[in-house]
Amino acid sequence: MAELTYRDALRTTLIEEMDRDPTVVLLGEDIGLYQGTFRVTADLLERYGPRRVIDTPISELGFVGAAIGMAMLGLRPVVEVMTWNFSLLALDQIVNNAAKLRYFSGGQVEAPLVIRGPNGAGVQLSAQHSQSLEALYAHIPGLYVVAPATPAEAKGLLRTAIRGRNPVIFLENAALYGMKGEVPDGEFALPFGRAEVVRRGRDVTVAAYSRMLHVALAAADRLQGEGIQAEVINLRTLRPLDVDTVAESVGRTHRAVVVQEQWRLFGAAAEIAASIYEQAFDQLDAPVERVTGADVPMPYARNLELLAVPHEEDIVRAVKKTLYKA
Amino acid sequence: MPADLRDARRWYAEMVLARRFEEEAERAFRRGKIGGYLHLYSGQEAVAAGWLAELRDDDIFFTAYRDHAHALFRGTPPGAVMAELFGKATGVAKGKGGSMHLFDVPRGFYGGYGIVGGHIPLATGAAYALRYLGTDRICLCFLGDGAMNSGSFHEPVNMAGLWGRDGLCPVVYIVENNQYGMGTSVARASAVPDLASRFAAYAIEHERADGMDFLAVRRLARRVIARVRSTGRPYAVEMLTYRFAGHGAADLFQPYRTKEEVTKARAHDPITLLERRLREAGVLDEAEVVRIHEEAAAAVAEAVRFAEESPEPDRDELWTDVYG
Numbered sequence: 001m002a003e004l005t006y007r008d009a010l011r012t013t014l015i016e017e018m019d020r021d022p023t024v025v026l027l028g029e030d031i032g033l034y035q036g037t038f039r040v041t042a043d044l045l046e047r048y049g050p051r052r053v054i055d056t057p058i059s060e061l062g063f064v065g066a067a068i069g070m071a072m073l074g075l076r077p078v079v080e081v082m083t084w085n086f087s088l089l090a091l092d093q094i095v096n097n098a099a100k101l102r103y104f105s106g107g108q109v110e111a112p113l114v115i116r117g118p119n120g121a122g123v124q125l126s127a128q129h130s131q132s133l134e135a136l137y138a139h140i141p142g143l144y145v146v147a148p149a150t151p152a153e154a155k156g157l158l159r160t161a162i163r164g165r166n167p168v169i170f171l172e173n174a175a176l177y178g179m180k181g182e183v184p185d186g187e188f189a190l191p192f193g194r195a196e197v198v199r200r201g202r203d204v205t206v207a208a209y210s211r212m213l214h215v216a217l218a219a220a221d222r223l224q225g226e227g228i229q230a231e232v233i234n235l236r237t238l239r240p241l242d243v244d245t246v247a248e249s250v251g252r253t254h255r256a257v258v259v260q261e262q263w264r265l266f267g268a269a270a271e272i273a274a275s276i277y278e279q280a281f282d283q284l285d286a287p288v289e290r291v292t293g294a295d296v297p298m299p300y301a302r303n304l305e306l307l308a309v310p311h312e313e314d315i316v317r318a319v320k321k322t323l324y325k326a
Numbered sequence: 327m328p329a330d331l332r333d334a335r336r337w338y339a340e341m342v343l344a345r346r347f348e349e350e351a352e353r354a355f356r357r358g359k360i361g362g363y364l365h366l367y368s369g370q371e372a373v374a375a376g377w378l379a380e381l382r383d384d385d386i387f388f389t390a391y392r393d394h395a396h397a398l399f400r401g402t403p404p405g406a407v408m409a410e411l412f413g414k415a416t417g418v419a420k421g422k423g424g425s426m427h428l429f430d431v432p433r434g435f436y437g438g439y440g441i442v443g444g445h446i447p448l449a450t451g452a453a454y455a456l457r458y459l460g461t462d463r464i465c466l467c468f469l470g471d472g473a474m475n476s477g478s479f480h481e482p483v484n485m486a487g488l489w490g491r492d493g494l495c496p497v498v499y500i501v502e503n504n505q506y507g508m509g510t511s512v513a514r515a516s517a518v519p520d521l522a523s524r525f526a527a528y529a530i531e532h533e534r535a536d537g538m539d540f541l542a543v544r545r546l547a548r549r550v551i552a553r554v555r556s557t558g559r560p561y562a563v564e565m566l567t568y569r570f571a572g573h574g575a576a577d578l579f580q581p582y583r584t585k586e587e588v589t590k591a592r593a594h595d596p597i598t599l600l601e602r603r604l605r606e607a608g609v610l611d612e613a614e615v616v617r618i619h620e621e622a623a624a625a626v627a628e629a630v631r632f633a634e635e636s637p638e639p640d641r642d643e644l645w646t647d648v649y650g
Contacts, residue, residue, distance in 0.1 A: 023459075025458070050492075051458060051492075051494070056485065057481075057484060057485065057488070059477075059480075059481035059482075059484065059485070061447065061477055061478055061481050062447050062450075062477075062478070062480075062481025062482040062484065062485055063447075063481075063485065064447070065444070065446070065447020065448055065450075065451065065478065065481075065482060066447045066448070066450050066451030066454065066482055066485060067451055068447070068448055068451060069447060069448035069449060069450060069451025069452035069453075069454075069455065070451040070452065070454055070455040070458075071451075072436060072448065072451075072452055072455075073386070073451075073452045073455035073456060073459070074455060074459060075455045075458060075459075077451075092441060092444055092478070093444065093447060093478075096440075096441050096444055097439070097444060097445075097448060101437070102647050102648070102649075102650060103422055103647045103648055104419060104422050104423040104424075104427040104429075105419050105422075105423060105427065105429040105431070105437060105647075106417075106418065106419035106420035106421075106422050106423060106429065106647060107420070107646065107647040108419065108429045108430075108431040109429065109431055109436065109437070110650050112650075141648050142648055142649070144649075164650075165649075165650035166649050166650055
């Protein structure tokens with residue numbers, strides 16, 4: 001077990017998979033000579049050469065589509081989008097081709113590729129560079145949507161993504177790249193669709209993913225000080241979504257708060273809340289609370305940006321509401 | 327017998343079959359047997375036939391939604407194609423793709439695609455993969471004139487130009503310029519209507535050629551395919567052709583073009599032209615022409631019967647092929 005940053009956990013996994021499987025290739029803007037915007041691909045061009053570490057022009061539609069074509073013919077491309085904001089330029093290729101090829105070909109072709117890059121709010125990057133787009137992709141059958149919250153998950157989920165047979169939307173988080181954590185060595189992999197109970201607690205279930213997991217854990221610490229025990233669940237993947245683990249937890253706590261960084265309307269938290277109502281309605285002692293980002297384009301001004309994303313006090317408040325203590 | 331004509335009779339028969347297939351498909355559409363969209367290839371047969379006649383068995387190709395003839399020319403059984411149009415379990419894609427999404431991967435057919443230009447990036451990446459894997463296989467990418475104005479044309483074609491420098495992109499972009507992107511003519515859609523020349527912007531060798539003369543298309547295909555196979559560099563051809571039918575089977579009135587224009591174009595039917603060439607060369611006679619037409623009619627009738635009598639997909643198929 002080594003202590004690695006989230007960034008190095010990703011990079012290490014890429015190296016391990018590229019060493020193991022010569023069909024793994026990387027594509028993206030400035031992933032090679034420039035070393036990658038967040039340095040996840042640092043030194044990989046030197047290590048594997050330009051046939052495997054392909055610096056692409058600034059043309060998301062083109063290189064994401066080309067990666068899908070590569071995957072159809074037997075390669076395993078891992079595409080870096082410089083940020084998920086730019087993936088919108090490739091949305092047609094991801095939604096209309098990658099997600100559906102297997103289906104409308106009657107199972108004749110598949111596109112096992114991974115599209116990865118930073119998702120979520122940054123530091124005053126304003127409206128076009130600070131979006132959380134997971135719901136957009138999680139809505140599409142044929143895609144998997146993964147959002148690791150820790151270095152260990154970054155490694156375990158990326159390995160599963162690269163070795164799988166489906167297109168994977170792999171949502172990293174710019175604020176987590178420098179985070180350190182214990183990462184198992186070697187062949188460590190995590191299955192999709194299995195949420196983790198990160199912290200046990202009897203009073204309320206708090207479900208979160210990606211960076212919001214850490215905000216939820218901080219909120220749980222604070223609640224602990226007030227005698228409230230929050231059970232915190234890390235969803236890890238949004239599609240497939242592990243509703244069972246959340247519902248079981250609600251069966252113990254009878255209250256639920258769902259946290260997401262993205263916009264409120266039609267977001268992941270709405271889906272999870274609905275699933276809780278479907279599977280655990282009789283267990284609930286209070287309505288499910290949602291803690292979400294504000295429904296506005298991300299503002300530039302620091303004070304406004306801070307208002308637009310969830311903080312631990314928002315979660316504390318939501319938890320207390322489910323306990324009728326607010 | 328000249329080499330060009332060696333198996334041209336067979337290709338004449340293939341083109342007759344494709345034409346008859348499209349005619350029957352349109353009838354089936356009018357009878358309500360085929361749903362959705364139906365884009366017919368009539369008039370353009372010499373393009374796909376000429377190119378696919380020269381494609382090696384292990385090579386691959388992509389095309390757009392006007393894709394029935396491409397499958398037939400590659401050897402996909404007409405019954406399996408018709409059954410797909412009928413939405414039957416025996417169709418090439420188990421009835422899940424329909425007219426616009428034919429696939430026959432064992433024969434190297436990597437699909438028909440419904441979004442204009444959306445398959446061009448796929449073909450470009452596929453060509454890269456073929457070279458990356460160390461093969462000398464190549465990829466044909468058929469596209470329409472309408473696709474050339476979309477971003478999904480310019481972005482991958484630029485990358486093909488780049489990758490071609492290292493011999494890593496053995497793709498042929500075959501622009502089937504049938505003069506119309508749906509109802510908008512090339513002149514009204516392209517600032518530079520000389521479509522072949524637009525590949526110059528991406529350092530891709532290109533030429534413009536007649537797409538109605540099967541023998542000429544085939545000669546061109548032979549030369550270009552050999553070149554692309556040996557260099558690993560992309561190549562582009564603009565094939566001048568004409569779409570006899572409307573954009574889709576629902577495009578009945580065709581307000582964007584005149585009857586006279588269509589009538590004039592029909593006088594240059596690629597099938598009639600090939601028939602004349604073969605008769606002049608003495609390799610085809612009236613009796614054989616009659617026989618070929620009768621056999622095509624019988625084969626298509628059989629395909630329709632097969633499609634009609636085939637079962638619908640099992641209800642469980644709704645949920646299969648989403649994930650692997």
